[in-house]
Amino acid sequence: MTDESDSPMTDTDSTTTGPLTAEALTADSAFTLPGFFDALADGRLLAARCTDCETHMLPPRPACYACGSRAVTLSEQPRTGEVVSYTSVNRPPSAFEHLAPITVAVVELDSSARLTGRVAAPLEDLAIGDRVELEVRDPEDVGIDPAFDLSYEAEWPVHVFERA
């Protein structure tokens, strides 16, 4: 592994000029979901930022889906943003049944990146344009039963938007 492929993967706002090598895209890299969730568990919400057109991608992707550029870098995201649209999941999968109804929103962060997540507020109290702030929690804290046979990585952190 060369020096160039080593460094930029875990730094934020590094000057990657890409393309990322296949060897660099390991589970440690925040350009992959395991790396993204590791960073989130450490309290850092990372997006990929295209250095050519300033598009933010959340979760990070190794190439820009707006302009096709591979000159992407990781960029730590602000925790605050506003609701673009929202719904409530009244009939969730079995593991989440006791949490229903779950309010879920598409949120545009102040960086312009968009992120989908739960909102800790009843649907009736929410409106498009409302300000919200991201919180990162352990799965147990939001009431997900770890004994349930989940089809995803159960230890990964859960993000929840609180009304700002």
Next chain:
Amino acid sequence: MQFENVAIVDITETRKSRGKIERGNEYHSLEKYNEIISRDLLDSAGIEKSDVDGWAMGLPYAPTDESYPIRLLETLGFNVQWLTTTRDGGVSASSLLAQAAMAVESGVTETVICSLCDLPMDPYHKNKDSDGPTWDPDPRGYMKQYLLPYGCQGPNERAAHAVQRHMEEYGTTFDQLGEVPVTQRYHATLNPLAAFDEELTIEEWYESPMITDPHRLYDCVMRVNAGLGYLLTTKERAKKLTDNPVYVEGAGFNYANDVSPKPDVTVSGMGTAGDIAYENAGCGPEDIDFVQLYDDYPIMVVEQLEDLGFCEKGEGGPFVEETDLRYDGDLPLNTSGGQLSAGQPGVGAGAIQVNEAVRQLKGNAENRQIDDPRRGVVTGLANLGYGTNTTGHGCVILTNEEETHA
């Protein structure tokens, strides 16, 4: 795409099954569904297996092996000289129709069966909440890792985001949105092949439980098992096989149209697909007698009416309220009940729309027959993302008039 020398001879469609064998639902294999529809198509045209030299197959979402299309043809006893497959979600039915039409037009094949059979409701499939599925429908892990931990479940809530924005930006109301499932259910009461054919009033629609607010139960499409198919051949041959062939006048497609990070969920990519189809056919929305629009959710119907030029963007709500959408009304919509009532048969979903358009243009729609229709629009949608609109679109214009406008 313009087509001068190709015609649809006939279509076929099986009953729908929810695949609940414990409740007495019928359960057929993929092979059986394909056997039923191919036999129907041969019988209706009065031809033999050996007269078929091409096959266009929608690949089921149900798991199959890598040589499935060939093994299936072996099982059914069809020796063909042209074979194509497709699997672009809800666009499959219209894209397969266009592919088969291109193949006949080019002369590479003469007589083609298009088959769209699928088993999204598999009673033998392991419940994903118990031991996990026997195959991985999400190999990239996007659902598992990124959406499920947030309590998200799938397209019901993805489409709900689009409804919420449409209501916010354009003042679209529940009274307006409810027109779509209620009118379509009325059509389903006239369709013996519909999965859900009990009458539905607007009051019952209002009272049905919220699934993903503002989506109610009757706004969410239900999966069914079924087989659907069409038979295409040259114009000349079609006229010998049927008294009332249907012609493909134009087709347009649009894929991966909006991958921007800030998509407008009130606009679909159907506008581009529709413009191409209209241009091929040399016509516009004013020349269309009926529409069979892909209807996984009522909002998708409303947005497509806007994007296909039947009304201005944002006016879809008032349009469906003020327009009589019944088969004997101003602009008949999804006259078989659409997928919301007829059910969504996996890869064959969009064929609910194709088949009903062909029935209407052949004059075979019985007690829901539109009065002397000449031209109809059929659409397919695919890949509804999270916080995005659909990114797969197909639009086909069908007519029973032999002379094209072009």
